[in-house]
Amino acid sequence: MATIFFDFDSTVCTKESLDEVIALALKEYPEQTGLVEKVETITNQGMNGELDFKASVLARIAVCPLNEAHFTLTGEHLKHCLTPGFTQLFDWLRSNDWDIYIVSGGFLPSVSPSAEFLGLSAEQIFANGLRTDETGNVLEVDESSLLWTNRGKTKVINHLKDTQSLASPLVLVGDGSNDLAAFKAGVVDHFIGFGANVVRPKVAAESPEFVRSLSELKTVLKNII
Numbered sequence: 001m002a003t004i005f006f007d008f009d010s011t012v013c014t015k016e017s018l019d020e021v022i023a024l025a026l027k028e029y030p031e032q033t034g035l036v037e038k039v040e041t042i043t044n045q046g047m048n049g050e051l052d053f054k055a056s057v058l059a060r061i062a063v064c065p066l067n068e069a070h071f072t073l074t075g076e077h078l079k080h081c082l083t084p085g086f087t088q089l090f091d092w093l094r095s096n097d098w099d100i101y102i103v104s105g106g107f108l109p110s111v112s113p114s115a116e117f118l119g120l121s122a123e124q125i126f127a128n129g130l131r132t133d134e135t136g137n138v139l140e141v142d143e144s145s146l147l148w149t150n151r152g153k154t155k156v157i158n159h160l161k162d163t164q165s166l167a168s169p170l171v172l173v174g175d176g177s178n179d180l181a182a183f184k185a186g187v188v189d190h191f192i193g194f195g196a197n198v199v200r201p202k203v204a205a206e207s208p209e210f211v212r213s214l215s216e217l218k219t220v221l222k223n224i225i
């Protein structure tokens with residue numbers, strides 16, 4: 001028995017979900033050239049630790065008006081953008097009695113479809129929420145989410161430790177500096193930097209274990225249990 005927490009964007013999924021949401025929304029504003037690249041730049045600054053998480057999200061969602069439909073449509077699309085091999089990896093983890101969670105700084109409607117496709121229940125998915133008006137227009141981020149802080153993953157994992165009897169060891173897998181920060185805060189026993197989709201230099205340099213493929217990840221996990 002063990003517990004594993006996965007990041008979503010650029011880890012379980014090959015894409016950055018919020019960037020995909022914004023790219024979809026920007027199709028309604030074809031005159032706004034260059035904004036997709038601007039959004040990607042902000043994302044990378046966030047994941048490399050040059051910009052804090054909340055500032056990075058707020059800067060991106062301010063680029064153009066967003067509707068909840070952009071998130072739900074992107075969520076369905078991202079089911080087809082999972083990192084190859086994750087379906088089999090989750091099956092293997094379950095058959096070895098691992099409890100699996102996805103903890104994402106992305107937004108629930110764009111993360112849940114993929115997580116459910118991978119067999120996770122709602123209780124195993126943590127992501128940010130949105131506040132919308134009656135027509136779905138996004139007004140703001142749901143500030144009550146445990147994840148809506150610059151140390152959100154640390155808070156969620158601590159919350160789970162307080163409210164459930166999690167099987168040890170606790171393992172966190174992710175590509176971003178916010179994932180590494182949760183390990184440095186001491187909330188998990190093991191951290192595995194994930195570089196199969198994108199390699200963040202700070203994460204690659206500072207992770208106790210860093211993998212560049214799913215087979216490398218499985219090897220590290222086998223050594224943990």
Ligand SMILES: [Mg+2]
Binds near residue numbers: 007008009011175176
């Ligand atoms: Mg990520």
